[in-house]
Amino acid sequence: MTHRPHSPSLVTRVTHWVGALSMIVMIGSGWQIYNASPLLPFIFPAWATLGGWLGGGIAWHFAAMWSLMGSGAIYLLHGVASGRLRRDLRPRAAYLLLRDLGLAARLRLTHAPGTYNAIQRLLYSGVLGVVILAVATGLSIWKPVQLAFLAWAFGGYDIARRLHFALMCLIVGFLIVHVCLALIVPSTLFGMVFGRRVLVIDEDKPS
Amino acid sequence: MKRPTIDRGLVASELRRVERRFMLKSALSLGGLAMLSGCAIDDEPSVEKALATIMGFTDRVQAMIFSRNRVAREFSASQMTRPFPFNAYYDQDDIRVVDETRWRLEVSGLVSDRRPWSLAQFRALEQQRQITRHICVEGWSAIGSWSGVRLSTFLQHIGADTRAKYVKFGCFDDYSTSIDMETALHPQTIMVLDFDDASLPPTYGAPMKIRIPTKLGYKNPKYLASVEVTNIFPGGYWENQGYDWFGGS
Numbered sequence: 001m002t003h004r005p006h007s008p009s010l011v012t013r014v015t016h017w018v019g020a021l022s023m024i025v026m027i028g029s030g031w032q033i034y035n036a037s038p039l040l041p042f043i044f045p046a047w048a049t050l051g052g053w054l055g056g057g058i059a060w061h062f063a064a065m066w067s068l069m070g071s072g073a074i075y076l077l078h079g080v081a082s083g084r085l086r087r088d089l090r091p092r093a094a095y096l097l098l099r100d101l102g103l104a105a106r107l108r109l110t111h112a113p114g115t116y117n118a119i120q121r122l123l124y125s126g127v128l129g130v131v132i133l134a135v136a137t138g139l140s141i142w143k144p145v146q147l148a149f150l151a152w153a154f155g156g157y158d159i160a161r162r163l164h165f166a167l168m169c170l171i172v173g174f175l176i177v178h179v180c181l182a183l184i185v186p187s188t189l190f191g192m193v194f195g196r197r198v199l200v201i202d203e204d205k206p207s
Numbered sequence: 208m209k210r211p212t213i214d215r216g217l218v219a220s221e222l223r224r225v226e227r228r229f230m231l232k233s234a235l236s237l238g239g240l241a242m243l244s245g246c247a248i249d250d251e252p253s254v255e256k257a258l259a260t261i262m263g264f265t266d267r268v269q270a271m272i273f274s275r276n277r278v279a280r281e282f283s284a285s286q287m288t289r290p291f292p293f294n295a296y297y298d299q300d301d302i303r304v305v306d307e308t309r310w311r312l313e314v315s316g317l318v319s320d321r322r323p324w325s326l327a328q329f330r331a332l333e334q335q336r337q338i339t340r341h342i343c344v345e346g347w348s349a350i351g352s353w354s355g356v357r358l359s360t361f362l363q364h365i366g367a368d369t370r371a372k373y374v375k376f377g378c379f380d381d382y383s384t385s386i387d388m389e390t391a392l393h394p395q396t397i398m399v400l401d402f403d404d405a406s407l408p409p410t411y412g413a414p415m416k417i418r419i420p421t422k423l424g425y426k427n428p429k430y431l432a433s434v435e436v437t438n439i440f441p442g443g444y445w446e447n448q449g450y451d452w453f454g455g456s
Binding site: 033034036037039053054055056058059060062063066141142143144145146148157158161 | 344
C-alpha cells in the first residue's frame with residue numbers, strides 16, 4: 001500500500017462503513033426515542049424510525065452506541081498514529097477554501113484522486129467534531145448523574161437534550177450532501193469500498 | 208412475575224401497547240404476530256436475542272460506573288416544575304386510592320423481621336428532603352420535591368441482608384420494579400411520604416412511593432405495597448417488556 005499512500009487504508013474503510021451503519025441506526029432509533037416525547041411540534045414518520053416502539057428504539061440506540069464509539073475510537077487512534085488524519089484533513093488556507101467554494105458554486109470543483117480539497121477537509125473534519133459532540137451530549141443525557149460534569153458542560157439536562165437533537169440535524173445534513181456527492185463521483189465510493197480508485201488503477205498501468 | 212390484568216379502564220391503553228409487547232420479548236411470543244409490528248428487522252428472533260445480549264452488557268457497564276457516593280444535583284424550590292406531571296401506564300382517571308390508616312407495607316425475602324409497616328412507623332423515622340430532577344425514559348424531565356425515609360434506614364430496621372442482589376417493589380396498581388442493592392443503599396434513594404411539603408397525593412403515588420434520582424422514572428414506583436429483598440432476578444412491569452433493567456441516570 002505504500003506506493004499508493006492516498007487511498008483509504010483498510011482500517012479507514014472498515015471503520016468508515018461500521019461507523020456509517022452505526023450512525024444510520026443511531027438516527028433511526030433516535031427518531032423513535034424522539035417520537036416518545038417530541039421536543040418540537042412534529043414527529044418522525046414511523047417508516048423512518050427503528051425499533052417499533054420506545055423500548056425497541058432504546059435497545060437499538062444503545063447497541064449502535066457501542067459500535068459507533070468503537071469504530072470512531074479506532075478511526076481516530078489510527079488516523080492520529082499514522083498521520084493520515086493530519087495529512088488528509090488539515091484545514092487549507094482561507095483563500096483556498098474561498099477558491100474551492102467558488103469553483104463548487106460554478107460546479108467546476110473537481111475531486112483530485114487521493115487528496116481532499118479545502119471543502120472536503122472542512123466538511124470531514126467538521127462532521128468528525130459534530131459526531132464527537134453528538135456522542136458526548138448523548139452520554140450526558142443518558143448519565144446526567146454519573147457523568148454530571150458532561151451534563152454541566154452542556155448547560156444541564158434540558159439544554160444537552162436539545163443540543164443532541166441539533167447535532168443530529170447537522171449529521172443528517174452532512175449525510176445528504178455526502179451521499180449525493182459520492183454518487184455523483186462514484187470513484188470515491190469505489191475507493192472507500194475497495195481501497196483504490198478506479199481512475200488510479202488506470203493511471204498505474206505501465207505505459 | 209405478576210402480569211398486569213386488563214380491566215375496564217385499562218382496555219384502551221392496553222390496546223395501544225399491544226404492539227409494543229410483541230417487541231423484544233421472548234422469541235416464542237413473536238411467531239405469526241410479527242407481521243403486525245411493521246418492523247421486519249428486529250422481529251427476527253436472532254436479532255432480538257442479540258439486542259437483549261447487548262442490553263445486558265450495557266446494564267453491566269451502567270452498574271460498573273454507578274457510585275454510591277455520587278449524588279444527583281439538588282435544585283432550589285423556585286426551580287420546581289409546576290404542575291408536576293402525572294405519569295403511569297394508565298390514565299389519570301384510573302388512579303387507585305387506599306385508606307391510609309389501613310395501608311401496610313408488606314415485607315418479605317431475606318430480612319430478619321417480616322412484620323408489615325404502617326405509615327405512622329415511617330413518620331416516626333428521620334425524614335430526608337430532596338428537590339431533584341425526575342427524568343423519564345421518554346426524554347422529558349421535571350423537577351419535584353420529595354421527602355421521606357432513606358431506604359437504607361428502612362432496610363437496616365427490617366434486618367435486611369444487604370449482601371443480597373436485588374430489592375423488589377410491588378405496587379397496588381399492579382406495577383412492579385426492582386433495583387440493585389448498591390442503588391438501594393444510595394443516600395438519595397428514599398421512601399417518599401411527602402411531595403412539595405404536603406402528604407403525598409394520589410396523583411404522585413399515595414401513600415408511599417420510592418424516589419431514586421439516580422434512576423429513570425420507571426424505576427421510581429408509586430402506590431407501594433411491598434418490599435422484597437432477594438437474590439432471584441425480579442424484573443419489573445416495563446423491564447419485562449424490553450426497557451433496560453438498570454435504568455440508571
